[in-house]
Amino acid sequence: MTEHDSNPAGAYDVNIGLEVHAQLRTSSKMFCGCSASYGAPPNTRTCPTCLGLPGALPVPNARAVDLAVTVALALGCAVNARSSFARKHYFYPDLPKGYQITQHDRPLATGGSLSWRSAGRTRTVRLVRVHLEEDAGKSLHEGFPDSAESAYLDFNRSGVPLVEIVTEPDLASAADAAEFARRLRATLVAIGASDASMEEGGLRCDANVSLRRRSERALGVRTEIKNLNSFRALQRALEFEITRQARVLDAGGRVVIETRLWDEAGGRTVGMRTKEDSEDYRYFPEPDLPPLAVTAERLARLRAALPELPDACAARLTSAYGLGDDDAGALARTPGLASYFERTAQASGDAAAACLWVRGELSRRLDEAGLTIEGSRIAPQALGELIRMTASGVVSASAAKQILGRMMATGGSAAAIAAADGLLQESGPAALDALVDATLAKHPVQVAQYRAGKRAVAGFLVGQVMQASGGRANPAAVDRLVRARLDPPGP
Numbered sequence: 354m355t356e357h358d359s360n361p362a363g364a365y366d367v368n369i370g371l372e373v374h375a376q377l378r379t380s381s382k383m384f385c386g387c388s389a390s391y392g393a394p395p396n397t398r399t400c401p402t403c404l405g406l407p408g409a410l411p412v413p414n415a416r417a418v419d420l421a422v423t424v425a426l427a428l429g430c431a432v433n434a435r436s437s438f439a440r441k442h443y444f445y446p447d448l449p450k451g452y453q454i455t456q457h458d459r460p461l462a463t464g465g466s467l468s469w470r471s472a473g474r475t476r477t478v479r480l481v482r483v484h485l486e487e488d489a490g491k492s493l494h495e496g497f498p499d500s501a502e503s504a505y506l507d508f509n510r511s512g513v514p515l516v517e518i519v520t521e522p523d524l525a526s527a528a529d530a531a532e533f534a535r536r537l538r539a540t541l542v543a544i545g546a547s548d549a550s551m552e553e554g555g556l557r558c559d560a561n562v563s564l565r566r567r568s569e570r571a572l573g574v575r576t577e578i579k580n581l582n583s584f585r586a587l588q589r590a591l592e593f594e595i596t597r598q599a600r601v602l603d604a605g606g607r608v609v610i611e612t613r614l615w616d617e618a619g620g621r622t623v624g625m626r627t628k629e630d631s632e633d634y635r636y637f638p639e640p641d642l643p644p645l646a647v648t649a650e651r652l653a654r655l656r657a658a659l660p661e662l663p664d665a666c667a668a669r670l671t672s673a674y675g676l677g678d679d680d681a682g683a684l685a686r687t688p689g690l691a692s693y694f695e696r697t698a699q700a701s702g703d704a705a706a707a708c709l710w711v712r713g714e715l716s717r718r719l720d721e722a723g724l725t726i727e728g729s730r731i732a733p734q735a736l737g738e739l740i741r742m743t744a745s746g747v748v749s750a751s752a753a754k755q756i757l758g759r760m761m762a763t764g765g766s767a768a769a770i771a772a773a774d775g776l777l778q779e780s781g782p783a784a785l786d787a788l789v790d791a792t793l794a795k796h797p798v799q800v801a802q803y804r805a806g807k808r809a810v811a812g813f814l815v816g817q818v819m820q821a822s823g824g825r826a827n828p829a830a831v832d833r834l835v836r837a838r839l840d841p842p843g844p
Contacts (some may be wrong), residue, residue: 384411403512405450430465455486527591700737
């Protein structure tokens with residue numbers, strides 16, 4: 354293993370900053386009334402405003418502004434009473450106006466941070482700013498008969514409202530960058546600001562990374578990796594880029610300021626273009642939009658409406674239910690899962706078992722079916738009933754998993770499914786006595802071995818009774834009866 358394989362940065366400090374773009378959860382676009390929803394046929398959700406046709410004027414989406422302010426408040430930012438929009442000029446086929454309406458020198462909010470604990474220490478990433486902007490369209494390069502010669506344009510996303518969250522270069526590893534993005538996504542979803550679906554383009558990251566020798570104070574030359582649309586891609590792209598830059602510097606070369614793309618198939622970053630400076634975009638104030646005002650009353654209303662944030666939720670789950678940090682954090686970061694767990698815990702009377710089922714078997718089955726917890730047909734009260742039945746020995750653990758599968762398919766109750774499918778455990782002494790007696794009579798050798806001191810053979814005999822019962826006998830009750838038959842009575 355080389356030094357770079359075990360430590361990609363080698364003798365360098367790594368500085369990573371992220372620019373995260375999240376689609377805001379609105380029904381219409383940022384500056385017009387076109388639908389902002391995903392999945393429509395290409396170019397069916399456009400109008401003169403989002404296409405940039407002459408004479409069309411933008412009108413800000415008040416709901417988008419409220420959601421962006423909510424994001425800023427959740428991240429501890431200072432929201433500016435007045436901010437302004439600007440035109441960011443660049444020429445690309447999917448940008449119909451030839452500029453993007455965004456915020457530049459007077460953003461919606463500044464400062465703030467996001468912190469989390471991991472491996473016994475707290476990581477804090479400072480934020481530079483949170484601002485509003487519109488999305489561009491989409492260039493389609495694959496899937497057409499002439500894709501080798503032509504590109505197609507879909508302007509449905511043009512004008513979709515985005516909030517951009519820009520961090521300081523406080524991240525020191527690819528793993529930390531991916532974890533920051535996960536926790537930021539959890540926050541955006543928890544406050545209802547964004548669905549943050551990376552598969553649909555609702556959350557995208559640009560990553561800026563630079564290396565510097567540990568003896569130096571100034572940041573190194575940075576490269577930017579554009580449009581990373583999964584946590585795995587973010588981490589892998591940064592790992593590759595850190596290793597690439599370290600090798601360039603080790604060889605006495607210079608890192609070039611540039612924008613790079615992640616090649617998923619090749620597992621590498623590739624050069625796209627030289628990196629633009631702010632001057633290259635020729636920012637100037639958007640003449641068709643007045644300054645954006647956020648009144649104190651509006652700010653107070655949005656602050657009061659903030660829901661519980663994931664970190665606070667995790668701390669409460671740990672305190673109220675005795676969960677470990679990993680379990681509490683995972684429940685709090687997954688949309689809807691913490692609430693579902695709490696209702697299951699209350700219905701079952703056993704928080705530990707509820708966590709085990711919700712995070713384990715239920716989540717596994719939902720993932721396999723491509724469903725979220727909201728799409729499950731199993732109510733928390735129904736799962737609580739199944740947990741109680743398992744704990745009391747009415748059904749076995751293996752039967753409970755079968756019952757859960759039927760509950761997902763039918764939405765029926767655990768008790769009704771167990772009765773209909775013959776999955777209730779037999780615990781009655783009369784039926785079990787007969788099974789135990791018959792089994793011991795069939796296996797005299799093992800009985801003699803047990804009584805001669807080979808105690809482990811009891812497990813074999815219990816298994817034989819369970820097999821004879823078709824798996825319906827209560828294992829704990831069978832074990833007690835077998836041992837009572839085999840052990841000599843006390844004096």
